[in-house]
Amino acid sequence: MTFLLAAVLSVSLAAVLSGLFSRSGAWARAIVIAGLGAGGAFGGSLAWTVLHGRKVPELAWAWPIPGAVFHLGVDSLSACFLLLVLIVGCCAGIYGEGYIAASRGHVPAVPARFFFLVLVAAMALLVGARNALLFMVAWETMALSAFGLVSCEHGRPEVRKAGLLYLLCAHVGSLCLLGLFALLGRNAGSLEFAAFATAPALPAAERAAVFLLALIGFGMKAGFMPLHVWLQEAHPAAPSHASAAMSGVMIEMGIYGLLRLLMILGPVSKAAALALVALGLITAVFGIMFAMAQRDLKRLLAYSSIENIGIILAGGGLGCYGLAVGSPALALLGFSGAILHTLNHGLFKSLLFLSAGAIYQAVGTRDIEAYGGLQKRMPWTCVLTAIGAAAICGLPPLNGFIGEWLIYSWLLRPDAGHGMLWTSLAAAALAAVGAFAVVAFTKGYGLTCLGQPRSEEARRAREPAWIMLGPMAFLAALCVGIGVFPGPALGVAFAAAGEVGRIEPALLCAGLDQWSRLLGVVGLMGAGVCALSALFWLLRRSLLARRRVACGPTWGCGFTAPTPRMQYTGSSYPAPLARVLAGLLGTREEVHPPLGYWPAKVAFESSTPDPALERWLPVLAARLVDWLSVPRRLQHGRLQLYLLYVSAFLVVILLWKL
């Protein structure tokens, strides 16, 4: 356990030192990389030990705060998330050094470094916390450092707005968590997680309250629909390496919290499990639908994070359902699907955010309509983007498919004796999500990297430095590696899933055996596709070697003067599907058609605002203001009356005590 402490300390020390040595960029860069490297080495070796089945003694120090113990422990679930924090943290941190240097003062170096390292340290501490108070301290540190990152470039008004919104949402979530731990703590008489587990069962009403508070508190961080309102605003506002860490790991801490709580409190009811699945699928469908409609590349990615969180939640709900009906095999499958998808999402989403950052820096805007043709100017970035895009669509030789395949296998199991109709409909929803993801990411990748440049800036774009490409390449390699050899990742997910569902080791081993064999075949098929492609590529080359290969302009169907502006754009590309989904998306269109004999001006504008943020939240807020208008009369700003309140209160107390 000292290793976890050492990891947290080395990263936080690096945070402080990088602030102190900010004058010299080279020193600060060395400190950041050394700190992250040391943290990665310590934490990685700890996770490795735990995941290999060895128990690590817990660490408990007295803390001079009532109810609190500085209690750290790492089990398979913690180790799994710790691994994710460290992999993404190290990659994004190293990339961040290149990003800050290349931004030429655009990204303020000191806060971007300091808050990022604090965020990583807080998340590493969070997964090890075994005391509610320590958990809350780590949770709040995480939330506040993320606020620091979101409002890094606070010169721009939209960034300030996003930061404020994030801060509000984070605190509503934290308040719910405080309530949750207060309820549990009162029941158990202690704030230790171990005490929660052994405490007498809560009464039904309180249990429901705990479930709801956990769902809001952790769901706010994870971004379940409709609690996601901050997500698509905050992630694009932060510097790209911070968005990668926020989207790839921080929101998944919400999932970690839910799983940890589930593990402590034991199975939920069948109805609650089904509600989780339904909520997950709704989140996934809406998330990806809105992703599809965005024209800001980082916003598209942020919405797709909501989608992936939805898939993860659905998988977790399936695991809960398995526990509720008393089938450990189903529970294992559901949880491992969710955890594997969490790991995968962390990898490909941070990869995509990093590449989006590189593209943003090269072109100077996040608007997809200004990109295009980057493949020729930034070949490596675009290859890595392509790998990330294919992985996030859940396509076979890559890691995204593995987790989704597990969840599908749960849903379409005919022998399980559950409501096959509902699970099949859920599988159909998942299929729609997968297909929408192809729309969103062929848009995100295709219109960005392929075709012709749509702006002068895109024409002049240049490849980023190796310090940015290296971490991206590492993440992409992991995506491919897990897709082709799913065994190790599956082992990690199964270990954590077994911990969550409290499944006995014999069953765990049998399940792991069975599924790793099946997934081994899936991986092999993926490798087969790669090998066949290589074969056909060589065949194609040898066929063309003896023939004339010419170059010409793109065939314009008889039209001889095609321009880049004739290409499909970010709004027209998803339009056929958006028309079908018009009722749900609520896309606003403003059309000024050509008028008159010699029409001079034609305009078309479309936008897809977030319904939760733009329509539901204002109504809710207005309602709230209405309700609170009565007590608000007490607060009117007249000092004399305030003094009267105070003296009246004192008199009442005095009389009461007499």
Added chain:
Amino acid sequence: METLKLVASYLTIVLLVPPVMLGIINKTKAAVAGRKGPPVLQPLHDTIKLLGKGAVYSETTTWVFRLGPVVSLSAAIAAACLVPLAGAPLVSFNGDAILFAYLFALGRFVTVAAALDTGSSFEGMGASREVAFASLAEPALILAFASLAYRAGELSLARMFAPHGGPSAAASTLLALGSLFVVLLAENSRIPIDDPNTHLELTMIHEVMVLDHGGPDLAFILHGAGLKLVLMTSLLVRLILPEIPLLGAAGSLLIGLAAAAAAIGLVESSMARLRLVRVPQLLVAAICAAAFGLILTLR
């Protein structure tokens, strides 16, 4: 030895059947129209001719454009390994149906990327329509798979699409079959959803995406598309056609494929392409049919 024979018959089927099937479709259409039509083996000749040709690449394109045909053909061949073409599939496991669906999604992804790589408004249009319609076809496919998986007790294509002894009258099978047929037409760019014979009208989908390909690339694309058609049709054929005695599994499958090709030819000759705005309605109807079929299966 047994395995070797299986692999050999697989290779023959994968290499030869797709062009022949396309040839039969074209011949049927010609016959209905009162023409003689090209020989049945014409698509095979075309493919061989294309393999021997050079190519013209657009200056806009990159390796993505060249990779598209290669990967989509490889994905189709990998999917072929899961389908019981020659009696038994090469690879079969519980859950391979999902892999089957996603291998075609992989093919679609690379084809769409290749189309967008040209920067042409036509190919962008095709790509945009392809992904939109696939988004509706995918749920229908999964729902139909679900009802078949429930009946078979396993999520593997070999078991789900085992012959059921005569045209099964069960309404659920018919509904699943109907929705799978619509998915087949949509995924393989056939009338009434798409017209495989037009290139330059503004209403087609798949063909316009491959407008800029030529030479070996086009050969790969044509073969891959034909293979996809063969795979999806052979699943349907296995579902309704019992094994004909004396011919064996592979033989009866070939007969069934020929009959299905003629049926597709008849459908294409007897109706026009739907208006594009109607296509989603047809696909949603397929989703509904599959869902009803599922309800009936579970009843």
